[in-house]
Amino acid sequence: MIDLMIPGEDSVPVLMTLAVKYLSDCPRALHQLMEENMNLKRQKAVLGEPLSWSDYMSLSFTKKVISETLRMGNIIIGVMRKAMRDVEIKGYLIPKGWCVFTYFRSVHLDDNRYEWPYQFCPWRWQEKEMGSNFTPFGGGQRLCPGLDLARLETTIFLHHFVTQFRWVAEEDIIVNFPTVRMKRRMPVRVKRRSERSLAQLSSNPT
Numbered sequence: 001m002i003d004l005m006i007p008g009e010d011s012v013p014v015l016m017t018l019a020v021k022y023l024s025d026c027p028r029a030l031h032q033l034m035e036e037n038m039n040l041k042r043q044k045a046v047l048g049e050p051l052s053w054s055d056y057m058s059l060s061f062t063k064k065v066i067s068e069t070l071r072m073g074n075i076i077i078g079v080m081r082k083a084m085r086d087v088e089i090k091g092y093l094i095p096k097g098w099c100v101f102t103y104f105r106s107v108h109l110d111d112n113r114y115e116w117p118y119q120f121c122p123w124r125w126q127e128k129e130m131g132s133n134f135t136p137f138g139g140g141q142r143l144c145p146g147l148d149l150a151r152l153e154t155t156i157f158l159h160h161f162v163t164q165f166r167w168v169a170e171e172d173i174i175v176n177f178p179t180v181r182m183k184r185r186m187p188v189r190v191k192r193r194s195e196r197s198l199a200q201l202s203s204n205p206t
């Protein structure tokens with residue numbers, strides 16, 4: 001249990017914080033995310049049903065926002081491996097006993113793999129599957145077992161945050177070393193949406 005809690009404890013809040021940061025800086029993405037989630041909230045209010053797994057699966061733009069946040073944010077910047085025997089990869093020899101650091105940031109922000117890599121662009125995820133160019137959760141035998149939970153928790157957070165609150169983010173910058181964090185801890189002024197606007201939402205589904 002401890003093994004699951006320690007890696008899961010910090011990474012998901014960082015993912016949520018970065019999503020709020022990128023969305024604050026990209027009003028078009030925020031607007032589309034809000035529309036998608038407001039539509040779902042309206043439907044659920046009309047039907048009087050709680051959120052379900054299929055609702056989660058239907059939030060396609062929200063998924064893209066999370067993928068793009070993972071790509072740009074690089075919450076885990078890379079992973080280390082030790083060669084247990086001589087290994088040859090694409091003509092390069094990694095001798096037995098050597099340690100290798102695979103640096104995810106260099107792949108996720110490589111302009112040969114992603115157009116305008118420093119631009120937050122959730123729409124890019126419509127175009128192609130990123131495959132081995134996208135490894136925020138690692139890969140192979142040590143693939144993060146919390147990857148679906150991390151995405152689910154972040155989706156639930158974003159759904160409630162954008163449908164029930166408005167916010168204004170203060171200026172802040174992302175620090176990438178030694179761990180990813182916000183320099184000023186990302187101060188935001190949050191205001192709950194009024195009861196009236198939420199009531200209008202449920203009485204006027206269009």
Ligand code: HEM
Nearest residue numbers: 003004007008011012015075076079137138142144146150
């Ligand atoms: C944004 C969220 C997360 C990111 C970016 C992330 C990333 C990663 C990465 C890259 C690895 C591979 C480490 C390696 O290969 O050496 C890993 C491993 C691991 N993660 Fe996550 N993780 C996240 C959330 C979580 C959550 C929510 C949990 C648990 C509830 C979790 C549990 C673990 C565990 C137990 C391992 C070790 C797996 C092993 O060594 O076999 N992670 N994670």
